[in-house]
Amino acid sequence: MDITFNNDPKLTIFLPFIYFAWHDDVLSKKEITTISDFISSQEWLTKEEKEFLSSKINAGSPPSRSELFHWKEKIDAALASHNKIGNFTELGLLIANAERESFKEEDIQKMAPSFAQFESGLGIMSREVISGFRQKRDTITDKYKTAESFNVTQMTAFLDGSQADIIKTVKKLIGSQEFALNNITDVPEYREKVLKWSKILAKNGLGSYAYPKAHGGKDDIEGYFSIMETLSYHDLSLVIKFGVQFGLWGMSILSLGTEKHYKKYLQAIGKMELIGCFAMTETHHGSNVKGIQTTATYDHKNRSFTIHTPEKYARKEYIGNAANHGEMATVFAKLIIDGKDHGVNAFIVPIRDKGKNTLPGVTIEDCGHKMGLNGVDNGIIYFDNVHIPYENMLDRFAQVSESGEFETPIPSDNRRFFTMLGTLVGGRIGIPRSALAAAKTGLAIAIKYGDKRRQFGPEGGTEVPILNYRMHQRRLMPYLANAYALHFGLQYLTKRFVERTEEEMQEIEALAAGMKAYSTWNTRDTLQECREACGGKGYLSENRIDDLKNDTEIYTTFEGDNTVLMQLTAKNRLGEFRKEFGEMNVATIFNYVLDQAKTTVVEKNPFTTRNTDEEHLKSPEFHLQAFQYREKEIVSTGARRFKKLIDDGLDAFDAANVMHPHMLQIADAYLDRVLLEQFHIQLDKVADEDLKQVLEKLYCLFALNKIEEHKAWYLEQGYMEGSKTKAVRKLVSQLCWEIRQDAVPLVDAFNIPDNCLAPIVTTKSAEA
């Protein structure tokens, strides 16, 4: 009689090994040889038995499928009989002893060591493989799911605060049928659609919100920003058209002009009856506005100005509302009187008549197709000696006197220039807030999709929502925490701006510049992650990430290139730091030294740098100290490095160049600290315990994630040791896991109108 596993059941002790060899795709020929050799070495097997077993792992003659299936049945039966099986040998013994006792306890004792050595020598993680064999498994991963730990409506109310009413109004409007989104790819059609939408907004009084009551407005600049942010859940071309018309164009009149201009223009602008442009940027001068070349030459005889583009690349470029709809433009040009250059000033220049025909001397080209924002009609404008009347000079900061003299209350051209630009800081509040809304929309889509979409799962079990995967959480949860942090941070910036005093202006400008860069870069990264997190679905335009991503792509460039803006912020911080030092008397120096020494004693002692207690790592005190330490240290080393470069004889321009990357760090550390502080202040304001708890988790994730991002720096400084940074990483993962449970309610709290989300998450069916 031929040997079989059925008639010689003791041989089934090898079944797990043999089955695994054929089933799995990892074992190599060499490993099969290892099994063969081990079988040959077993003295308790007969020659025939050895031959039989060897034939079962001969690569040249694989088992039949039914044979393989039969083996699996035996394995399944053994697995079903025991819950905990630690390795292949144990499993094999269970099979071999299933029907009758093939091996006695004493045999087992004797065989155990050699089998153990054999098994570990194979390098299989038996326990893992065995758990993979099981049909039905209890896993933590597949059971985890959304659970709402707080009241979503309350959270929305907390986020909206005093702006709840206007936010509700705007959401109702953009949630209406009239505002249905439908991926228009035809550029002219898209532009007209956006124009139509803009007019509806104006009709509803949303355009003039920031203008004085006397000129048809509500004198509510905070409301204006809330409108712009809320609109940003919807089409971003509309937001930018809205911003160009009512913000840039209208606010340039309000900020740079005087009462006569307000009277003449503001009402019509607010009603969108007078569409205009903000013509500052030139082809050759974007970031370096001071270098623009367009001229406004004063004509004594007629008391008028002649606006002129002296060479091709001095043309105004990327100008919103220019290609199709604009009738006028605020043009930035160098004022020339009698051949003398009086620096950059602003002028109102008509460019089209009411019939939308371009006026004489004005040439307009279309910027053409862009990555995004194709609903905005950006254009290029050339001026060929265009005459405008005297009163078209926006004359708040400079005038030409009746005798043709240049007059200004600010004698320095430099300072006047920055004062002019400073009044336009509003754009650097509107854009980061718009960017944040886009990031929120992306997060709402990706998180809701991740909660629905299932892929992979334990063998034999159901598939798992992809948001249950740690990696997926790691990709999205920190951005959710950032969104909350920025929400509070940008509310703070807005408040500071609304309540500003003259003295604070420079600080607020620096904060706005930095926040604009910080928020738009955060949106870029958030949406990138959201796109990838939604896989192929994220690539389909109907699911909105396309537009969100491509429309906000330019946010990092316009209203000031981000790297340039971060330099501005850093320059201000360095200035503050120098002043602090400059104004030091002996007492303050003593205090500063004491302060630094305290850091060394309290924060940099070996106990603290190695402290991995969860309680410590989660404490706001630790976070604030770490953030402050980073900010202070980076700014003071920056100041020292810069001074050293200058002292070593480097030209200031070269030194600034070398310092570039350091400057970005200064701004970044400052903004991180501001966001942390503002988030913490909000925590103190929450009354509801449930809300507080989830916000505390987000706060903690924000803080620790930033610390982890900068852990190389902390390690370099000796502020933390490796054991501590590793503990931070672990805690970040843990927090991502915990927050995942509340992730859907946390994006629901943004209360984004359904028609601004994606079909993959709004359709009732399980599209995912």
Add this chain to the structure above:
Amino acid sequence: MDITFNNDPKLTIFLPFIYFAWHDDVLSKKEITTISDFISSQEWLTKEEKEFLSSKINAGSPPSRSELFHWKEKIDAALASHNKIGNFTELGLLIANAERESFKEEDIQKMAPSFAQFESGLGIMSREVISGFRQKRDTITDKYKTAESFNVTQMTAFLDGSQADIIKTVKKLIGSQEFALNNITDVPEYREKVLKWSKILAKNGLGSYAYPKAHGGKDDIEGYFSIMETLSYHDLSLVIKFGVQFGLWGMSILSLGTEKHYKKYLQAIGKMELIGCFAMTETHHGSNVKGIQTTATYDHKNRSFTIHTPEKYARKEYIGNAANHGEMATVFAKLIIDGKDHGVNAFIVPIRDKGKNTLPGVTIEDCGHKMGLNGVDNGIIYFDNVHIPYENMLDRFAQVSESGEFETPIPSDNRRFFTMLGTLVGGRIGIPRSALAAAKTGLAIAIKYGDKRRQFGPEGGTEVPILNYRMHQRRLMPYLANAYALHFGLQYLTKRFVERTEEEMQEIEALAAGMKAYSTWNTRDTLQECREACGGKGYLSENRIDDLKNDTEIYTTFEGDNTVLMQLTAKNRLGEFRKEFGEMNVATIFNYVLDQAKTTVVEKNPFTTRNTDEEHLKSPEFHLQAFQYREKEIVSTGARRFKKLIDDGLDAFDAANVMHPHMLQIADAYLDRVLLEQFHIQLDKVADEDLKQVLEKLYCLFALNKIEEHKAWYLEQGYMEGSKTKAVRKLVSQLCWEIRQDAVPLVDAFNIPDNCLAPIVTTKSAEA
């Protein structure tokens, strides 16, 4: 007579302070008070003189513009007279003593300390401000420019190697008028254009390159990849259509079918006379292909199969060529015989007739507008009991016997499934190479633009090419180094694939999976940086970054989601590691321990971990050791962590979930090391000294930039100390600065056809 600066010149010692107070926009009111107070404390001034000076810094009565201008003239004269002026006091003295000796040497000695204290107390960096005052300045930054240190043609030849001929052929074709790019936004028009282009490629014999000579091909798979990569400088929709038709569709026949299929289909496919699809992905099953639900039920009577979509979300989705042009599809479906599921198999299913009408039982929907690749007609396919004849089963790895039995040379369903998928690994070579070409195009555009575009500059000087800014270099140069590293790395991957043996297949699959993820992520990051580096110009579609970015956006998802692919790679590495351990005998264990100990002695001793010598930091030995250490350590801690989780009783699925981020690190460290090694191997092959030198710099930048990216990890491990990681950062900056000089020639060496670049860099005029 009233006091003036002219009639009381000694007072002009204060001019620099006063001028600065009005000129600059940084000095605060408090600082003005400081100046006032200092003036008041000067005993050598009369009461009237003090009053005069105080009036000059009274915020209530600013100087006139002409007065300010006059002061500046005095300052300019003093600056012109002396090259080195260290502070405001020195400058003031020069002005005061310009016409007559207001102060004698002894006065100066006496005054110096109090002035110095005053100046430092103000917190001005005088030297910096003074250099800013100068009209004409010598800076390193503005003089730096492109200089070609090597022969570009030679570099191109070195990069193209044995593939130079086919690359030249393809470049000639895509550089021709017929292939002119023109941003078509109308989807149907764009698709027809891409179809037309594809047919031209086929007509030129490029489609069938990889097919057997007997079937109209050239049997040249390496050539096929070179074609795909070179095409990727041009329109990426064309590349993907090319890949779908000749790669996925054609290669599925070649890899999964047998001779009878080759005969019947391959010629027509290669000529683009038979357009087909690769229908694997389903709405609910993308990454988890094993879970697809489409069925192919065997009919014993007719010896045929019935292809069926059992529920809505089992429809085939994102299928290229499906929406418009495809006539057939390779459909992946579960084979059912007599109610028994035999796992995933592939079948040829006709979907349209020659008149392009959809066949009975087949329903096709358009996927609609996508972020990119809108020239590819992706569609959704539903099958309603579609009958196909017996011979349409692709039967290389499984057949149904005449008696209706399922037969296969690979008994395990699991293993057969992976064997099938393994044959499709080609896509994971084509895509990363296509991605690399897109990154190269982006770099060529951004670097050439950065070399032309000027913005800002030293006061009074000319503006500086933005590529001279350190920050700009830091953003682009590391990606240039990555592009070269990946060029060699992907050539290596291709060679490995072409010359593969059966034994190596798993390793090569893992390498391809990882390289696909690595390269496509690198392209994503490169193009993002390129877009921002080109500012507004980068946002205009005509300048190509729009399409490059949006078309490659899905590269991180298709042919396998990157995070999933990295897991595959990591799993393979862990397997290799376990085997190494598994197969250890005493001698190898001893060697391993010795090896680890050696690392501790040689690489982790205090001298090495603190070694900041440039020679050491630039040595390939240091790079290789650091890369290898990281790879080994991450894989071995990964194995230990995983084992511990399992031993602690976690289900293998849960444990894998926890290990997710660690797994990505394993794959990443492995790929970094492979790229480093391959780059170094190429260095050894360069004969020309100039070429060698610049490639060595790129190699060094690649190595050090990666080390810097992972410095937190090295610091945590104690492999480097803070002083060393700081030195690495500095060296990276230095290398970026040096390579900038050769950056334009280095992208010129890619020899990208002019019509594939952007107007901003190809127009002769200074558009920038």
